[in-house]
Amino acid sequence: MYSLKNDYSEGAHPQILEALVKTNLEQDAGYGEDKYCQEAIELIKEKLQNDNVDIHFIPGGTQTNLISIAAFLKSHEACIAAKTGHIFANETGAIEATGHKVIAVDTEDGKLRKENVLSVLKSYTNEHVVKPKLVYISNSTEIGTIYNKKELQELREVCMENKLLLYMDGARLGSALACEENDLKLCDFAELTDAFYIGGTKNGALIGEVLVICNDFLKEDFRYHLKQRGALLAKGRLLGIQFTELFRENLFFEIGKYENDMANILRDGINELGYKFLVNSPSNQIFPIMPNTVIEKLQEKYSFIVWSSEDEENSSIRLVTSWATNKKVVMGFVETLKNITGK
Amino acid sequence: MYSLKNDYSEGAHPQILEALVKTNLEQDAGYGEDKYCQEAIELIKEKLQNDNVDIHFIPGGTQTNLISIAAFLKSHEACIAAKTGHIFANETGAIEATGHKVIAVDTEDGKLRKENVLSVLKSYTNEHVVKPKLVYISNSTEIGTIYNKKELQELREVCMENKLLLYMDGARLGSALACEENDLKLCDFAELTDAFYIGGTKNGALIGEVLVICNDFLKEDFRYHLKQRGALLAKGRLLGIQFTELFRENLFFEIGKYENDMANILRDGINELGYKFLVNSPSNQIFPIMPNTVIEKLQEKYSFIVWSSEDEENSSIRLVTSWATNKKVVMGFVETLKNITGK
Amino acid sequence: MYSLKNDYSEGAHPQILEALVKTNLEQDAGYGEDKYCQEAIELIKEKLQNDNVDIHFIPGGTQTNLISIAAFLKSHEACIAAKTGHIFANETGAIEATGHKVIAVDTEDGKLRKENVLSVLKSYTNEHVVKPKLVYISNSTEIGTIYNKKELQELREVCMENKLLLYMDGARLGSALACEENDLKLCDFAELTDAFYIGGTKNGALIGEVLVICNDFLKEDFRYHLKQRGALLAKGRLLGIQFTELFRENLFFEIGKYENDMANILRDGINELGYKFLVNSPSNQIFPIMPNTVIEKLQEKYSFIVWSSEDEENSSIRLVTSWATNKKVVMGFVETLKNITGK
């Protein structure tokens, strides 16, 4: 049984593990003040072509979201997010647990647009309701879609015009950047958001995310927030060493590319067999729709999530690829599906 | 320059790293539902000789404390802790940030005793003040002292008589258990506390702590709390694999023993040279008092924390040993000190 | 300009003011431990025909909701409410500010039904999302509708079957109980909810609400929560004296009846002139739909809220009556409307 359930079924990219082994006995400072964290920060600033950002390493994505948003907002301020947004749909009320409402908006493809933001602002106008202050987006989104530059710029504008912060969850940013249709570069996010994070866990790391704070007003005292919420690891080097590997050369980007290559094999193969997709997702998550009978046969050899029921006889499934996805397996998946489909 | 600053200056015990490398390509479930977490849970239950506990793996100590205490307490309930207690002195108000007051008590040796608890209860008796509900202790304490069985039993009794919960922070439990004067066994804590945690980070792991919930009333829905506070790692296997190694045989205990052995060399050597100690700490943290001139000379070769100023000419320093502490180095430290002292 | 904007435009019922004046110089205990609070509690228990409830007086409605819900829920537990529910729509994220998500459900008439609750439960089933635990309803609702006994019983059943708490916001319970079509008695709520509150502010009091806790498990230490959230007034007598007046005889119920009588005059008159209503609301809030031209003319003599735009030419307005609404004025309103309408 091979799993295409998610992009965190395996450990870390071998190069990262190697680095951990190689540096293991070196003595260094705790709590992220070690030389590897420092090196990783420098490397990432280079990739961002931007020296005017603050960078912090945080063990997980939910933690990154909740610490950042809680640090950035005052108690009466709220987030705007798509209904599929991770902070609304998958984080056990983590944001609300820090005291902030998440105003959720229906979207077709998991992407927030200018109109969505303006529509929320129109109905939140006085002190009897919360004050929308932060726009949360994810790229790629939870359903695999990605933002293009024009969309992001428009969001940025509507945010600036309305004194809103723009925050991007980049748990799967590596894959988003590697999409063929993507026209955004890593450095664009430092220009177009107030803060964003670059996901490590789902892009080859064992653990860890990179928070990039671009807006000067949000930078002060951030390490206090990390410590208070339990995100300042004693052996912070664990994060520094990994991100040094991911960003010394281009490993981070290569992994995103590889994930997409594997997804493309699946997508193209499934497409050729005539199946539709729930959503046009160019990244490492794809959502083909198939007869339940076909799905059951696939499940004999592959594990994956059945995402949604389309009608009585058909469902969508979610297939996710990772740095470790075996090329032969995904080719085999297509072959198997071909046989099941009888084409 | 060799660091005796703390027990998290190096990476993980090699056996742990090896296990991470060996299992790296295995596919497994996310969020702590993998087979290694399950195996580690079984192993730890065996060591505890207790099947009636719930076990969770959490990345860090502050996170473990704040999630547990916030989950266990209602909003008007408070903790009692020693003034040196980590939750009062070193966690950036993490407990208060979840809404709970920490009532701090002066102690001589970092240990809370029955009398301290009773004294707090006497002055917190109505709804104009918080309701003390949880007694927080650490073992070993933040200044290296350890509880004996009688002290722990007395605390347990006063807690039961007053409907208080007893929670133990075992960030350095490995070293505490390995002290010569220790008369507590790992399984005792499952009997005598409502919940406690076994520290991994400071006992050979790369990252990770083991929360053991003993009181049935505190077990329900605990994974919700983990997720909500950002402690449920996608690659939860990272914790499971490490603790499987630490508890499959006796690695956890051996590391505690080694740390103490290294500390003993330092303690005995320093003692023989006639120096006093701030506190009689039998574990892997020792606090000798020395003339500032001696300290300065030591600092040419070793790095450590100058803990407290005793008078104008003398200070205490903190020396900490770890799984990776080099025996030759600690012997060299004593030798160097001998030379400086001129004996 | 006469206001039909809301039911809190005037002060208190004269009988209440008189009682405040009469008792003014009596010395009594602070923080709700005075004899008037005690007397009011006894009187309300009599009206409820129920001695097994805990009763607390709280200055305002938002405060009552937030203190109760925060006291009743653990941090990972959430509320279910109608989208029009006060806690979701009008309290500035007060519930979220205490850490709890409010799961909002679309409804046609502001009333939650069994099906709504079951539908939420179906999609909240694991620790990656919050755990629904409390069903919030208001009676009358924010758009003037009321629950009948069958609906409330069904909600109660679905709550009991799924270990949910049922909480009712009775800010306008006086008016709800006095509706002709109402088949619920005050005592029913003590049987059918876990906690509910009886609104004073919108039913003749100067300030104050009565929280009734029916579920034994929710009673403990409640005064701590009151104090911690700032609801324990030093001169708590202010609340006790008022509710003694409202419940010594039947003033509370008479006020509800009077409010409805005044609303009925408006409703019947508007109805006879052929206008439709946004919703069939039998209580003291009505929402007729009128041409914008008519509304503008009415606004020359009366102030009220324009509630929603129905189409380009028509809107709904909200008319609210109170204990102080002048009968001649509401009759005059109908007359004026008749003239404007030209019938």
Next chain:
Amino acid sequence: MYSLKNDYSEGAHPQILEALVKTNLEQDAGYGEDKYCQEAIELIKEKLQNDNVDIHFIPGGTQTNLISIAAFLKSHEACIAAKTGHIFANETGAIEATGHKVIAVDTEDGKLRKENVLSVLKSYTNEHVVKPKLVYISNSTEIGTIYNKKELQELREVCMENKLLLYMDGARLGSALACEENDLKLCDFAELTDAFYIGGTKNGALIGEVLVICNDFLKEDFRYHLKQRGALLAKGRLLGIQFTELFRENLFFEIGKYENDMANILRDGINELGYKFLVNSPSNQIFPIMPNTVIEKLQEKYSFIVWSSEDEENSSIRLVTSWATNKKVVMGFVETLKNITGK
């Protein structure tokens, strides 16, 4: 039995009640947007000789403290307060419940001084502990002492030099201002603090406190905080009408004077009989020390709080006067004590 327990045993000053009665039927806007709130704001600004402040009316003192402090601080920031300070000693962890630590300092007379603040700052210097940000003082203090101008100026300076906010709880400011030895004027507090509140409840009002925000950076969106914490009363006029009466002429100050006059009769009489005091408190709370046998005899006719045990045979008691304290009674108290003392 006459109570000298506190200054909230009776209702409101008759002039205030009269105003409530007189205005009762007037229609006005809700939520503090009525003309009386507006008028009271103007009157208070005049008394403060300061137009550049924001003024809000809040039902109670604990509520005022918790809303202000929570609004002013970020999550990692903490308060500094005397151990006797109301927020530390008497508010059920209300501040901690909003997420902020209160750093408590031992003082002899309930007053924080420059040195206390500097000493705290010295030990809170990095992200492993909270960041002290707000200095909380009360005037008069919880034990009846008052600040003089020099002390307040020094606190102000140390705050400005260290970017700390200075917040004053003026629950008993009326009495403080009326002390003979007082050299501060109401307008001084607007110059020397970032925010402070003027107590109504303990100075003749039925309910209500006046928050004055002086620092421009703390003003924005404050009504959101009021609403979110349940402090925006629907019938906000209740507060506006009262404070209009208290500040239209000098009623507020006259009440403070009267309270002190009554306390002076007690203080002088007790002093003449040779009794010592726990603390030299010039305001409306005094703490004489007496033999327990004398106290018991006094308790036959008067109720008051036995404050602290001085030794086996002597205790201090707390006597508090209010706007309603009967002059004959306090003179009678002295007479009674004279007889008991046998002088």
